[in-house]
Amino acid sequence: MKSEVITVGSEIMSGHTLDTNFRFIARKLSSIGAEVVWHTSVGDDHETVADVLRVALRRAEIVVMTGGLGPTPDDVTRKVVSTVLGRNLLLNDSVLEAIRERYRMRGTQMPGINERQALFPKGAEVIENKVGAAPGFLIKEGEKLLFALPGVPLEAEVMLEQHVLPRLTQSGTPRGREQVVLRTVGLPESIMAERIASMREQLEGVSISYLPHDYGVDLCLTFKKGEPTQLALNERVARQRLLPILGKHFYGEGDKTLEEVVGELLVSKRRKLAVAESVTGGMVSQLITSVPGASRYFMLGVTAYSDETKCKVLGVSDELIREKGAVSEQVAIEMARGVRKKGAADIGVSSTGIAGPGGGRAEKPVGLVYIAVATQRKASAEELRLVGNRALITRRASAAALEMVRRSLL
């Protein structure tokens, strides 16, 4: 069933508020097999909302609106739906009484403007809001379903899960397709795509899309509708064919992050980690500790920007820095060794490089980064030449550091 999501709110259109409702709704609708084809956002303007709602009702079978259900005059959703569908707004007495009761419980009287929230287009089913003031509603217009939910994310989420999804599955929305996401790091999108293209005919019933992000590429497999057994077979075949192509670059599925994978490996192998950062400025430590329970394996992080600190805190020899420069393979290795020792860890990982925008020279340009990993037995470094601005270089270098730790644990 083709679906459209319309988020209404001037705060979204000005860029002040990041719209997180859509992502949540899209995930949930996809999970029950509804195909989300369009997402439209507009401000709190009657005419504009009315126009996009008309378009949505023409092309989609399910329309989910969020926002515009509050008590103030700039909340236009009720009025727009009434206009577009030609259904008068009627006062729902029991909803009005429930809103009054909410205020009574807090020891105050309901302000007059809240009465508006008990108005619904004729024929609408009220969707109760257990966590906030604004109820939503559902209208069946022929074969089409229109849901209106509040814009407050938590309220919209609860109402979607408790009312919208059960309603859609009960009305027999077919499970359309299954998706699997394979996450990779270190393999350029185009090389991956060429390898996969060369064996395309061996992959039946699956469409593949490439989702590059800041530091890696996710491979999204969408399996076409069919018998569950056929679907399971197609998925098994696709994995068997694709995983060898991805090789060591494959690190996890779905939403799993590189730092979570590294954390799981450290726990299962009973290893402890210490991090020495120059170019990544604390980001590697921050990613590692963003995973709950990181205290089980994270011993120490040192951000050593200056040469002096690299020597004093991490024990890098100042002679080495004079000879090779702070941005060098050898200094990276000494940093990894130093922090491993200092943190009494099994593995030390380090970064040194030039994040820019300043500080680059011809022989050591912006984007030159060395990552090193040291264990008790050995140490090695990798040279990277990263592109991007300061934020991107930092992010990519941090991912490379995590990835080097991951490989050392395989």
Add this chain to the structure above:
Amino acid sequence: MKSEVITVGSEIMSGHTLDTNFRFIARKLSSIGAEVVWHTSVGDDHETVADVLRVALRRAEIVVMTGGLGPTPDDVTRKVVSTVLGRNLLLNDSVLEAIRERYRMRGTQMPGINERQALFPKGAEVIENKVGAAPGFLIKEGEKLLFALPGVPLEAEVMLEQHVLPRLTQSGTPRGREQVVLRTVGLPESIMAERIASMREQLEGVSISYLPHDYGVDLCLTFKKGEPTQLALNERVARQRLLPILGKHFYGEGDKTLEEVVGELLVSKRRKLAVAESVTGGMVSQLITSVPGASRYFMLGVTAYSDETKCKVLGVSDELIREKGAVSEQVAIEMARGVRKKGAADIGVSSTGIAGPGGGRAEKPVGLVYIAVATQRKASAEELRLVGNRALITRRASAAALEMVRRSLL
């Protein structure tokens, strides 16, 4: 000028990826006075993208597309624009050579499929991508402007700032309204709103909105259109009235970040900073070093998760930890003193606390955080009780640490 933003990507429609491009683009377009009226997202499907592009070109004067410019077959933007506008795709030799050169620099050969990225609809101006592979383009279709940018957020951001905005301001986009954003930290939205409401009649010709974010509230002043002199007067009066209300909580205007303000203060006061982190896990160091030139004032960051590291690396006494617990005012102060000394800095700042989800107890619940600042002469700590999940608590504690450094420098 009415604008529409179209974000293309199946990863957005499935809910796999949160669309952050729109927010950034909307902010930037609004900042130069372009009105963002519609935002549409669709997957990588030729027909669907073509349909929404046709609609956009009918109703908007400026259309900004992101996504669909990669080298793989599911990147449809070039093809769609070519179809919708009836402009053939032509190979741009110098772009092709630049892409080849990128690969040569990395020591590999360009895969054949990347040639696609040098194709542009006839009459398109190429928009250079300095931080990634996919160039964008601009097409003038009558009075309308169509920009196509890549979907990778940082690439889209850089290209928007360096090419799209200058192009729009030079083409004489009218500045519609004036906005000023005053950024604050540490003052609850409701208290700020009450104080401002009490003097509302002294603020003429300005509407005020409150934009709470992860760790503070931005106050957005929108001045009604009018004579430049009247506008300037209104703005001056609004500042005179509002800044005393905001007091020390006001830290900057527009997009200025707390870490930039702290950096500027450290430079102007010639002070150097060292950071000891437990609950913030490296985020304070990472924020400080995200500002170009941070090496002038950032000496050392230590992330010490374990009690052992707090003692060994930062010189906190293990007796103190046994007596007061690692999450305590006294340990925070010792960490700040220790890292200040170790880093040979003027100011040491520290964090200790419980980010959750586990580890909370009745007397020390999740969200309890201590931040301390130490200088040569004195040291002090603040207790915070933060709400939110692990990521939010970490973010808020990091902002509180930066804020405490800022105040110590005033």
